[in-house]
Amino acid sequence: MRMTIFVSCTTAYMKMKRRSGFLKGILKYVTIVVVGIFIFYVIKSSFESEECDLTKIQYVNSEHAERAQKYAEQVLQAECHPSFAKKQMSRLFAEKYSEQMSPFLRKDVNSQTAAFKYELPFGFHKLSEKLKDVLGLLPEHDLPEDIQLKHCKRCVVVGNGGVLRGLELGYALNQFDVVIRLNNAPVQGYTDHVGNKTTIRMTYPEGAPLSEHEYYPNGLFVAVLFKSVDLSWIQAVVKNESLPLWMRWFFWKQVAEKIPVLPKQFRILNPAIIKETALDILQYPEPQPKFWGWDKNVPTIGVTAVVLATHLCDEVSLAGFGYDLSQPNMQLHYYDNLCMAAMYEQKMHNVTTETTFLQKLVKEGVVKDLSGGIFCDFC
Ligand SMILES: *[C@@H]1O[C@H](CO)[C@@H](O)[C@H](O)[C@H]1NC(C)=O
Ligand SMILES: *[C@@H]1O[C@H](CO)[C@@H](O)[C@H](O)[C@H]1NC(C)=O
Ligand SMILES: *[C@@H]1O[C@H](CO)[C@@H](O)[C@H](O)[C@H]1NC(C)=O
Numbered sequence: 001m002r003m004t005i006f007v008s009c010t011t012a013y014m015k016m017k018r019r020s021g022f023l024k025g026i027l028k029y030v031t032i033v034v035v036g037i038f039i040f041y042v043i044k045s046s047f048e049s050e051e052c053d054l055t056k057i058q059y060v061n062s063e064h065a066e067r068a069q070k071y072a073e074q075v076l077q078a079e080c081h082p083s084f085a086k087k088q089m090s091r092l093f094a095e096k097y098s099e100q101m102s103p104f105l106r107k108d109v110n111s112q113t114a115a116f117k118y119e120l121p122f123g124f125h126k127l128s129e130k131l132k133d134v135l136g137l138l139p140e141h142d143l144p145e146d147i148q149l150k151h152c153k154r155c156v157v158v159g160n161g162g163v164l165r166g167l168e169l170g171y172a173l174n175q176f177d178v179v180i181r182l183n184n185a186p187v188q189g190y191t192d193h194v195g196n197k198t199t200i201r202m203t204y205p206e207g208a209p210l211s212e213h214e215y216y217p218n219g220l221f222v223a224v225l226f227k228s229v230d231l232s233w234i235q236a237v238v239k240n241e242s243l244p245l246w247m248r249w250f251f252w253k254q255v256a257e258k259i260p261v262l263p264k265q266f267r268i269l270n271p272a273i274i275k276e277t278a279l280d281i282l283q284y285p286e287p288q289p290k291f292w293g294w295d296k297n298v299p300t301i302g303v304t305a306v307v308l309a310t311h312l313c314d315e316v317s318l319a320g321f322g323y324d325l326s327q328p329n330m331q332l333h334y335y336d337n338l339c340m341a342a343m344y345e346q347k348m349h350n351v352t353t354e355t356t357f358l359q360k361l362v363k364e365g366v367v368k369d370l371s372g373g374i375f376c377d378f379c
Contacts, residue, residue, distance in 0.1 A: 052331050052339040060166035064379070071378035072172035072370045075317055080152035085310040088366040096280040103311045104222065104267040106141045115272065118287060121226045121298065122275040130231050137238045140264045143178070143312065144218065147199065153177045155313035156370070157305045158194055159320035160185045162331030162340075163373035169319055170195040172370070178313055182301050183207030186214060186335050193334055194320070202269065202305055205233045208256040215260050222267045224274070224301060238266050269308065274299065277307045282353055296350050303354045306367065316366070321358060322373020323351055 089097045109115050110128055119125040142148050155178040158164075173179060173195035180200045181187070184207050187196050201208075201215065202222040209215070223234045229250040236243050237259045248255070259266075277299045278284045284297035302321060309316045324330055328341040343351060355374070361367045362375040372379055 052329060052337050065167050067378045068167045068169060068371060069172060072169055072317075072319075075368050075370065076154070076172065076175050080154055080315055082152045082314050084314055085316045085366060088364065089307075089310050092360070092364060092366065093281055096276070097310075098276065099311075101272055101276065101311055102141070102270055103273065103308055104141050105135065105138075105270050107135050109135070109270075118271075118275060120228060120230070121224070121271055122278065122287060123271050127228055127231060130228070134231055134235045134238075134268070137235065137263060138266055138268070141267065143199075144220070147177055150177055152314045153312075154315045154317070155180060155309045156317040156319055157302070157309050157321075158182070158185070159302045159318065159322075160333045160335070161320040161322055161371070161373055162334050163322055163371045164193045164320040164334040165331060166193070167371055168192050169370060173197070173319060176317070178309075180305055180309060182305055184209045184214070185333075186211075188213055190335060202301065202308070204301070205230050205255045206251050206253050207301070208259060210254070210256050212258065212260045217261075218265070219261065220265050220267055221259055221261050222269050224269045224304070225271065226298075234266070234268065238263050269304075273308050273311065274304055277304050281307065282350075282357055284350070284353075296348065298348050300349045300351075300354060303357065306358065306361070310366070315368075317368040317370050318358070318362075318374065319370040320373070321369065321371070323355070324373070325351065 086097075086099045090099055109124070110132060115123050116125050116128060117123050120127070124131050143153075147153060154176050156173055156176040157180045158173060160182055170192045174197045176197075178199040179195065179197045180202055181194075181198050182201075183203045185194070186209070187194060187198060188211070198214075198216050198219045200220045200222055202224060203209075204224045204226050208221075215221070223230070225231060225234070227250070229247060232247060233243065233251075233255065236247075237257070240258070243255070243257055278297050279286060282299060282303075284299075285295060287295055287297060306316065306318065306321075320334060323332070323340060323343050325340060325343060328339060328344075330340045332338040332340050332342055358367075358369075358374045362369045362377070369375055369377065
């Protein structure tokens with residue numbers, strides 16, 4: 001952009017020399033360009049103010065990192081208890097948690113009336129026809145067979161939190177049977193912190209990594225659908241077709257168009273999981289008809305992934321969770337320079353409610369918090 005502005009200015013200057021008769025018009029042009037540059041920098045600096053001052057970040061001391069690594073090893077070496085997570089969730093939430101739920105969408109969804117009661121992201125209200133087309137493209141609806149057949153599966157949900165920086169949990173995370181990653185959280189360049197195994201990448205269209213190096217030959221791609229155009233998107237990416245132009249307008253940022261995995265690796269998150277998380281467990285208000293925007297009743301993908309993991313796995317651990325809103329200068333993510341303060345501005349999620357829920361799960365021993373950002377068992 002700066003280059004273009006520079007070139008435009010030079011051209012304007014040469015024209016000015018050649019034909020001074022145009023001087024007035026060109027002055028106007030230059031003024032517009034100068035004002036443009038000014039506005040550009042004002043906008044740019046207002047974005048920069050959200051970036052963390054990296055010199056102020058406190059680095060993790062090595063003792064703390066060692067304790068975290070030791071704790072993770074203990075979790076991995078302990079005996080694994082089949083159905084532990086489900087049983088514990090039922091103990092805490094009774095009939096609000098349904099042990100029988102399929103984590104991923106199956107072809108029989110069309111016979112379940114409950115699935116069509118709510119609109120996305122909680123259900124498929126009025127989308128039954130479109131859904132049939134998409135489900136027809138997906139040959140599989142479970143974990144890959146080699147994992148599914150394990151007697152007891154240990155899963156870890158890797159959140160995107162800055163708390164992962166410096167703990168060097170990568171080696172431990174790689175030893176879980178199932179590693180769930182969220183949205184565009186990168187692995188390349190951060191393997192010491194987050195490992196390099198990805199069993200499941202779970203994201204909405206806008207969050208899907210644009211780099212094809214973030215997809216693995218046998219990893220699952222789990223789509224989380226928020227709006228009806230997301231169904232058209234998943235249909236196009238499974239078929240490996242390019243997106244129609246009109247469709248791009250419905251996304252709030254550039255979406256991945258090619259996802260280099262085979263149709264048998266795609267899954268759609270069962271919206272009943274989001275409904276269960278939001279309306280039953282977190283007890284958010286029922287969705288109201290709205291012309292624009294959301295009620296603040298949509299759970300983050302992180303909390304949704306934790307509930308998904310309890311349905312999918314026998315034992316569940318977390319890493320990279322915990323937004324400490326009292327520390328505005330902390331790093332928000334492990335991979336960029338955003339500050340915690342950026343979290344104040346989001347309008348969709350109730351971070352306080354979610355944190356209370358996760359603390360309850362950790363304190364009650366339902367899940368283990370390997371990085372200690374929610375509740376630290378090893379500090
Ligand atoms: C992860 O890293 C190890 C060691 O560098 C390598 O052997 C392994 O192939 C990598 N795994 C993946 C899925 O990239
Ligand atoms: C998807 O299409 C591209 C060409 O547009 C092709 O190079 C690629 O191999 C296809 N991928 C799959 C998984 O079929
Ligand atoms: C979050 O939910 C709690 C109740 O669960 C409510 O008291 C609080 O006002 C909500 N916060 C926001 C920012 O909506």
